[in-house]
Amino acid sequence: MPRILVSTLWISTLALALAPVMLAQEPAGNSQSTQPPTEPQVKVNMLNVCSPSAEEQKEIAAALARVPKQPLFATDFEISRGRSTLSDMPNFLQPGQSGHVAGEPSVANYVRIRREFSVQALFSSVQYSFSNDGQNMVETLVLHVRDPKDLIQVSLEDSASAVTSSEAMLASNTPASRVRLERFGKPSVALARCVAEEGAPPPDQSAYEPLFRGASDELANYRALLSVKKIVPEELAQIAGESKPKTGSKARTKAAPVPEKK
Secondary structure: OHHHHHHHHHHHHHHHHHHHHHHHOOOHHHHHHOOOOOOOOOOOOOOOOOOOOHHHHHHHHHHHHOOOOOOOEEEEEEEEEEEEEEOOOOOOOOOOOOOOOOOOOEEEEEEEEEEEEOOOOOEEEEEEEEEEOOOEEEEEEEEEEOOOOOEEEEEEEEEEEOOOOHHHHHHOOOOOOEEEEEEOOOOOEEEEOOOOOOOOOOOOOHHHHHHHHHHHHHHHHHHHHOOHHHHHHHHHHHHHHHHOOOOOOOOOOOOOOOOOOO
């Protein structure tokens, strides 16, 4: 009986010692099946919005030069207004720019104006939008290319603190603070006003003043062409009126029941 116990213990010890060798000699296919699948590679393109390269500056200048100054609009047009809940950072508030973004979603009133170009030019349509979330007012002008091969659209933006009215902002012709080119099959090209980061001097963007000035001129031109200064305040007033309770109608209250006489 003692011999049997010793033999069983020796066989178990031998099996444990040979286990790593047996596992190492397993076929390659079995070992690969136990490995976790490799995750797909993700390529991230970072835009240098504060100091684009010389080639990117040429592309921005060429796109701005092709924006029609006196376009012929088709008879079709669209004017819309509404209210939208913003849960993400606005487009104009990108890294390197200042602005206050609350932790909770904010509600913005917006107005959009869209016109079609009637001739076979580079651009097929233009869309202007104005939004106000109670802290920031944003203007965006987007021109869509008719037959996108390299360039898809040109976007111009500006922003201001909502300490004043929309009429005052539109009347002052707020200068453009951001230019963005969406390209087909290529990363976007962008230029934005950048402020100083903590402990660092503000970036020198004097070389890009002609581009900012050209974008500001286009914004001012299309404010006039689309009658923005008249339409936007009127549409925003309609949104404000819809959110207020109607006057002249009093709420009806149910009278308390009169106790019956016994």
